[in-house]
Amino acid sequence: MSERAHKTLREFSGKPVFPLNDELFMAARSELSAAAEKHDLPAFLADGEDRLTAFLATAFSLSPFLFDSFRAHPELLEHIDEPFIPQLERITQQARDAWRDPEGKTGDSDIMVRLRTAKRRIAFLTALADLAGMISPEETTAFLSDFASAAVAATVDHLLVSAAGENKLTLKDPDAPSAQSGIVVLGMGKLGACELNYSSDIDIVVFFDPDAGIFSEGDDPRSLLPRLMRRLIRILQERTGDGYVFRTDMRLRPDPGSTALAIPVEAALLYYESRGQNWERAAYIKARPIAGDLAAGETFLGEMIPFIFRKYLDYAAIADIHSIKRQIHAHKGFGLVAVHGHNVKLGRGGIREIEFFVQTQQLIAGGRMPELRCRRTVDALEALREARWIDKATTDELTTAYWFLRNVEHRIQMVRDEQSHVLPEDDDGLLRIARMSGFETTDAFSEALLDALKTVERRYARLFERETTLSGEAGNLVFTGEDDDPGTLETLRNLGFERPEDISRVIRTWHYGRYRATQTGNARQRLTEIMPELLKAFGTSRRGDEALLRFDRFLSGLPAGVQLFSLLKNNPNLLLLFVEIMSAAPRLAEIVARRAHIVDGMLDPALMTEIPTREYLVERLEAFMTGADIYEERLDRLRIFAAEQRFLIGIRLVTGSISGFAAGRALTMLATLVIDEALQGVLAQMEETHGTVEGQRTCVLAMGKLGSSELTAGSDVDVIVLYDCDDPLSMSSGPKQLDVPRYFARVTQRLVAALSAPTAEGVLYEVDMRLRPSGKAGPLATRLAAFEKYQMNEAWTWEHMALSRAHPLCGDPSLMADTGSVIDAVLGMPRDRNTLAGAIADMRARIERDKPARSQWDLKLIPGGLIDIEFIAQYCHLACHVPRGEIGGCEVMTTDDVLARFGPEIMEDGDLETVRRALALYTDIAQLTRTCLNEGFEPDTAPSGLLERLCKLADCPDMSALEVLIADRAGEVRAIFAKLLPAAEDDEAAG
Known part of the structure; x- marks a missing residue:
């Protein structure tokens, strides 16, 4: 690279890159002239x-991203005719030094501006150098x-300096904050292998030595x-007026759902030693220390190394690797080799096949042959050739195809700075990619692309097993024409x-494009x-006809199908x-039909193995709320987040991953976090409009099933x-003053509205406040002293029963x-x-008389049902008159x-x-x-899959x-209830 250090872009801009069309070219040239x-x-x-001006106009005609960047920041062209490679190197060094500032601007916002400015320049200039042929795809x-490594390293140094300034840690060397810090930051995937895409996310993992x-x-x-x-992620990926640096993914760490x-380094090593998976071994082939304590990272x-590259592979590990091969081949193919709409990364003959070709052999042989432990794909191909695992022709063909496909991938991403790997479906879009790649026509580009894809597919196929299609195993699957194909009917029956x-009739409806989800040819192809x-999946489920017809109803309401069908294909x-x-x-x-994006949450590999704890939900809520500063936007995001997490909890319940008790706790924890977030937003709004009250304190007391951590799907919240x-x-102190009762009544009204007012994203929770002192007749918000007085002197037995389920x-x-x-004092009363x-027995009798069970499946109201058990529990609690403070707090x-x-x-x-055994059964x-249901459960009308799950x-x-x-x-429960709670002789006892 040093030989070209003095060269300018002008010397390389004669490479044939053709404008998209004359109109865009002339417009870009005109704007360049005006901007000059x-x-x-x-x-x-x-x-x-x-010549250089013509090249720039050509590049702008092809890439809206580059054109828009120039329009917004003409200064990007100030030094365009100066030696180019040193500019790129200088920008990277500026990014590495972004944690320093001679003017003392060292806040998060300051480094965010510096890094985003550098990213804008490196992205712009690298794209031009690439298009001009000044630098290779490599x-x-x-x-x-x-640049990405420098940006992460600078951010880590900035955070360490910031923490040192708050006396939370002591740096060994303030001029090199990460030195000897014991903080290991590894670049994973393409970042680790120095193979980063033009618009790639970056994958990193972070470990530390507590000592x-x-x-x-x-x-x-x-x-x-x-x-x-969390600050690092925000600094790098939050979109501001200056753009973003890199979308940052840290999910390659051990057990990301629960860690x-x-x-800590020791905990990570212990995890990999005891629980590490073969896919994690493959991921670590490319791992590289990029920031923090680089020596500790090495x-x-x-x-x-012993985890990644095992000296001896047992048969189970080999079988696992072969299983991964089959999954990649069968489910990541995106159909046949093609051009329009083809995924150059995951599609047949794509980049992923080359990478997987290399990595599986590295896993198998890298333990015995250290020379195969290469991070870069092309280096590993050469090492495999030198080790005679593959021949020279294979190495040369795959290396050439790899860089050709990476080059095409960069052009796809240069168009709009999107992390896409999919070629356009339309001819105009494909022509854009062809001309960015140096081809004047799509035919010439397509010929070269197909040659590369077929080369990869051919080499890949020789190494990996071929998938046997279902049709080949079971028979015909033909859904064309008006009449049923006899062979297809037999296949469906089998x-x-x-x-x-x-x-067959239903599926023909799909193929005819009678639903919006199947109207496009692309969607029908994916289907x-x-x-x-x-x-096969529907047929093996119990009463598969019924399940597939429900899927048909789901499809009929889906606005589009390509994304869903692609997801199902690949997962x-x-x-x-x-x-x-x-x-x-x-x-x-x-819910899936209404919120198609909710499917993203179903892709989490830890979905079925991880219980949604408080930490789990807090982490996701914080990430989801990042960047939402406007009150109304935060409320909408809360609705989206709550709906998605309720859905995912339901998925875990349906699949048997969690119990009914665990679901109740998870739903309650979700409600807790959401209500807390809403309350903080309401208080902030109140302060802005009405000021504050001297010494004010506000809290929400959970009652009912929210109080006892037993919420179900669709539950109201009693508060x-x-x-x-x-x-x-x-x-109050604000511009619009309110007296204290009205102030806190307004807080309550706004909180109820924040939770239950319908917006475009639906309702968070229906709110029930009838359990407050004096019920509907009482004030919306209650002063603690009044609450205490009421509970100690005026409350009825049933209100103390309700209070036994309460918690702040x-x-x-x-x-x-x-x-x-206060609750302790009330519950501790003799x-x-x-x-x-x-009193409790009489109350139960009144409920039974006034609101009898609708059927034996009304588990709440049947004699011996949930109400009986709840009353037994509340009796036990109140009869012991033990404050909860004596058993570990409220x-x-x-x-x-x-x-x-x-x-x-x-x-x-x-x-x-x-009683406890019955409670567990009823709860499940x-x-x-x-x-599973919007209405009450009755076996005669319930889906077969639900009946099967209930029996299971x-x-x-x-x-x-x-x-x-x-x-x-x-x-059994009713007999125990009658023995424990004999009917009262005096109706007034219920008071």
């Missing part, structure tokens, strides 16, 4: 005959990777480093469908590709999950808003603690057990927790176990049916056996 005069740019830009990837000697005693690096990494963004990778004629696996597990949803859960199927302040007779949900921590103390039992206690804690004090062991059934979770052979089981459990 207006912005004092080099004079030759006004010369339409100048050098393009190297420049982009070096590196830089962390302060009072600050735990396990909480400090993840916080810094922090930064992990040491870490040295310790990883696949498990009971009404093959109806199924045809997934048809064998789709029918076989997602296809099976879709089948399960259509078989068992029409409510979830409706009470509590407040306190220095002077209840004072006024969110808001001011000190008010939450004070509220907990009560006569006989009087209490009679924490969340589910009905089962209450039974486990207080039941032994009141009930016989056998009775307690019977209630959670599942409410997740109850370990019953059929629904008749399940009905008998429920009747038995209900009878």
Whole structure:
């Protein structure tokens, strides 16, 4: 590269790159000329005959991104005729030094501006150098990777300096913040291999040594480093007026669904040693220290070598690698080799096939042959040739094809700076890519592209097994014409469908394009590709006809189908999950139809293995809310986030990944975080409009199923808003003053509206506030002193029962603690057990009289059902008159927790176990049916898949056996209820 250090772009701009059309070329040349005069740019830009000017106009005609960048920032061309390679190197060095600033501007916003300015310049100039042929695709990837590494390294240094300034850590060398820090930042994938795409995301993982000697005693690096990494992600990927630097993905870390963004080195090594997967081994082939303590990074990778490159592979590992091969070949193919709409990365004959060709052989032989441990794909191809694993012809063909395809990939991304790998479907779009690639016609480009793709496919096919299609295994699948194909009907029958004629008719409807989702030829092509696996999956499900017809109803309402069909093609597990949803859960199927983007969450590989804990939800909520500053936008994002997470919790429940109890806790935790976020937004809005009240404190008290962490899908949330302040007779401080009662009533009204007002994104939660003191007649918000007085002196027995399920949900921590103390005091009041039992029994009798169960499946209201169990638990709790503070604080206690804690004090062991066993059964059934259905559950109208799932979770052979089981459990619970809570003799006892 040093030989060209003195050369300018003018010397390379004669390479044949053809403009998209004369009109765009002339417009670009005209704007260049005008900009030269207006912005004092080099004079030759006004010369339409100048070779470099003509090249720039050509480039702008081909790339809207480059043209728009020039229009917004004409200064990008200030030095266009100066030596070019040094400019690129200088920009990268400026990015590396972005954490420093001689003027002392060292905030996050300052480094964000500097990095974005540098990224804009490197992206612009690298694209021009690439198009001009001044740098090769190999050098393009190297420049982009070096810049990305520099940007990450500068951000890490900035964050360490920032943390040191807050006395959270001590730097070994302030001029080299990362030196000896023990913080390991690895570039993964193409970043690690210096093969970065033009518009690529960057994949990084971060580890740290807690004993590196830089962390302060009072600050735990396990909480400090993840916080810094969240800032790193924001600094790099948040879109501002200056653009963004890189979309940053940290999901290649160990068990990303349940681990922090930064992990101790020892914990990471232990994970890889004990639980590491073969796909993770493949990922680490390309890993490279790019930031932080580079020496520590090299040491870490040295310790990883035995995991990545095993000296001896056992048969199970070899089988796993072959399984990966088959999956890649069968499910990442995107159909046959093509040009229009072809995916040059994942499609047949694409870049991924070359990479996989290399990596599997590196995994197999790299343990015994260190020379195969190359990060770059082309280096590994050459090493395989030298080791005689492949011949020279294979190496040369795959290397040539690799850089040709990478070159095409860069042009696809240069068009609009989008991370796409798919060639345009239309002729005009394809011509743009052809001319950016140096071809005057699409025919010439297509010929070269097909030659590369077929070369890769041929070499790949010799190494990997060929997929046997379903049609080849089972028979015909023909859905053309008006009449049924006899062979196809037989195939459908063999696949498990009971009404093959109806199924054939439905599928012909899809192929005729009668739905919006199947109107385009591209959509029908994708659908045809997934048809064998789709029918196989539906056919093997119980009552597959019914499930496929539900999928048909889903398709009929889908606005477009290409994206979904492509996802199903590339994710076989997602296809099976879709089948399960259509078989068992029409409510979830409706959600998918309304919110197509919700499918993205179903692609998370940890979806079925990870319970949505508070940490899990907090991390995703923070990421989802990043960049939303306007109040209304934040409320809409909360609605989207809550809907998606409720859906994903439902998926886990339907597939049996979590229990009914776990679903209730997850749904409640989700509601807690969402209500807290809404409350903070409301308080901020109130402060802006009405100011604050001196000494104000506000919190939300959760009641009902929200209070006992037992929410179900579609549950209302029962809440009470509590407040306190220095002077209840004072006024607020803002421009529009309010007295204290009206101030907090307005807070409550706004909170209810924030949660329940319908927007374009729906409703968060319906809010029920009838459990506040004096019910509907009471004030919307209650002062803590009034709440305490009411509960101690005026509340009825049923209100104390309700309070036993309550817990402070969110808001001011000190008010939450004070509220907990009030609840403790109320629950700790001594009560006569006989009087209490009679009051509760009478209350249950009134409910049974006024609101009887609709059927034996009304598990809440049937004798011996959920209400009986809840009343038993609440009796046990109140009868013990033990403040929850004595058992670890006013924490969340589910009905089962209450039974486990207080039941032994009141009930016989056998009775307690019977009640808890019935509660678990009822909870599993209630959670599942409410997740799957919009209406109440009745076996005669329920989907077959749901019936099958219910029988499975109850370990019953059929629904008749399940009905008998429920009747038995209900009878046992009712007998225990009657024994424990004999009817009151005096109706007034209920007061």
